[in-house]
Amino acid sequence: MSVQEYLEKHLLPRKIEEAVNAAVRAKAADPVLFISTHMRRAAPAVITRVCARQILDSRGAPAVEVDLHTNKAVHRASAAGPGAAEGAAVDATRGVEKRRLLAKAVADSVRLINGKVSEALVGMDPQQQAQIDQAIMDLDKAHHRTEVGANAMLAVSIAACKAGAAEKEVPLYKHIADLVGKSATTLPVPAITVINGGTHAGNNLPIQEIKILPIGAKNFEEAMQMGSETYHHLKDIIWEKYGSDSCNIGDDGGFAPNISRQYNRRLGSCHCGNR
Numbered sequence: 300m301s302v303q304e305y306l307e308k309h310l311l312p313r314k315i316e317e318a319v320n321a322a323v324r325a326k327a328a329d330p331v332l333f334i335s336t337h338m339r340r341a342a343p344a345v346i347t348r349v350c351a352r353q354i355l356d357s358r359g360a361p362a363v364e365v366d367l368h369t370n371k372a373v374h375r376a377s378a379a380g381p382g383a384a385e386g387a388a389v390d391a392t393r394g395v396e397k398r399r400l401l402a403k404a405v406a407d408s409v410r411l412i413n414g415k416v417s418e419a420l421v422g423m424d425p426q427q428q429a430q431i432d433q434a435i436m437d438l439d440k441a442h443h444r445t446e447v448g449a450n451a452m453l454a455v456s457i458a459a460c461k462a463g464a465a466e467k468e469v470p471l472y473k474h475i476a477d478l479v480g481k482s483a484t485t486l487p488v489p490a491i492t493v494i495n496g497g498t499h500a501g502n503n504l505p506i507q508e509i510k511i512l513p514i515g516a517k518n519f520e521e522a523m524q525m526g527s528e529t530y531h532h533l534k535d536i537i538w539e540k541y542g543s544d545s546c547n548i549g550d551d552g553g554f555a556p557n558i559s560r561q562y563n564r565r566l567g568s569c570h571c572g573n574r
Contacts, residue, residue: 314338314341315334315338317337317341318333318334318337318338318341319334321333321334321337322334322337339371342370342371343424343466344369344370344371344372344424344425344426344462344465344466345369345370345421345422345423345424345425346367346368346369346420346421346422346423346424346425346431346459346462347368347369347370347421348368348417348421349365349366349367349368349412349413349416349417349420349421349455349458350365350366350368350412350413350417351363351364351365351366351408351409351412351413351451351454351455352364352366352409353402353405353406353409354377356377358550360398360401361398361401361402361405361406362377362378362405362450363377363378363405363408363409363412363448363450363451363454364376364377364378364454365377365378365412365451365454365455365457365458366458367420367425367455367458367459367461367462369425369462369466371465371466372462372465374425374458374459374461374462374465375458375461376454376455376457376458376461377454378408378448378450378451378453378454404448405448405451407448408447408448408450408451409451411438411446411447411448411451412447412451412455415438415447416435416438416447416455419434419435419437419438420434420435420455420459424466425459425462425463425465425466426463426466426467427463428456428459428460428463428478429478431455431456431459432456432459435447435452435455435456436452439452460474460475460478472484486518486519488512488513488514488516488522489512489513489519489522489523489526490510490511490512491510491511491512491513491526491529491530492508492509492510492551492552492553493509493510493511493529493530493533493553493554494506494508494509494533494549494553494554494555494556495507495508495509495548495549495550495551495552495553495554495555496508496509496549496555499549499550499551499553499555500547500549500550500553500555501549501555502555502556502557502558503557503558504555504556504558508551508553509553511526511529513525513526513529533554534546534554537554537556541556541557541558544557545557
């Protein structure tokens with residue numbers, strides 16, 4: 300193929316002329332940077348491959364990390380680690396807690412992502428989040444998404460979402476807002492875990508997480524301040540009433556006091572709404 304044929308095949312003269320004209324119209328301070336950015340935008344992003352690997356989460360348990368490649372960049376996301384609660388992360392544990400089986404399940408998810416999932420997504424526009432998610436779900440017809448794995452599927456979806464935001468050159472939260480049809484974006488009321496129980500803490504509390512919602516705050520900053528002050532005040536109360544060892548921290552950052560089941564029953568029957 301001659302140089303002229305190559306230029307004509309890819310419409311390079313016309314595209315370069317359009318980029319130069321756009322730079323002149325915009326009176327760009329840095330025309331070279333402007334033209335390169337313009338040319339980059341002229342070529343839509345497409346997914347070229349998806350690569351997964353096994354990593355260790357904050358508990359030292361195997362989890363899945365995904366690199367989603369486009370023709371412009373690489374975007375990374377990690378799957379949520381396996382949950383300690385019964386029924387959580389069925390894809391990772393398969394109902395068995397042993398680390399050997401957990402690692403095998405994660406390895407199976409990695410193999411499927413590098414194979415079938417990657418093949419299904421190659422050539423897709425990363426901005427088309429709904430179509431990408433549907434393509435992933437079509438590969439796993441199991442009721443609890445146990446073939447590819449729910450957490451592994453989530454990692455691929457998040458990586459694609461990051462790629463879509465990058466292509467639109469907007470923050471991730473703005474891209475997500477656009478996907479759900481919300482023009483205005485606001486920070487939510489933070490839900491703050493203050494006490495952990497059960498398998499998340501190794502104590503006798505039958506409640507996995509006790510949270511607070513600072514709904515009286517005027518803004519997010521004030522809500523976080525209220526939550527922080529409540530958290531530290533609660534620590535003082537637990538320390539005084541149950542001792543320093545009851546201020547140990549559970550899996551989700553809440554305190555893990557070793558309160559007896561008898562106290563739990565009294566607590567459950569207490570009507571605290573007006574306190």
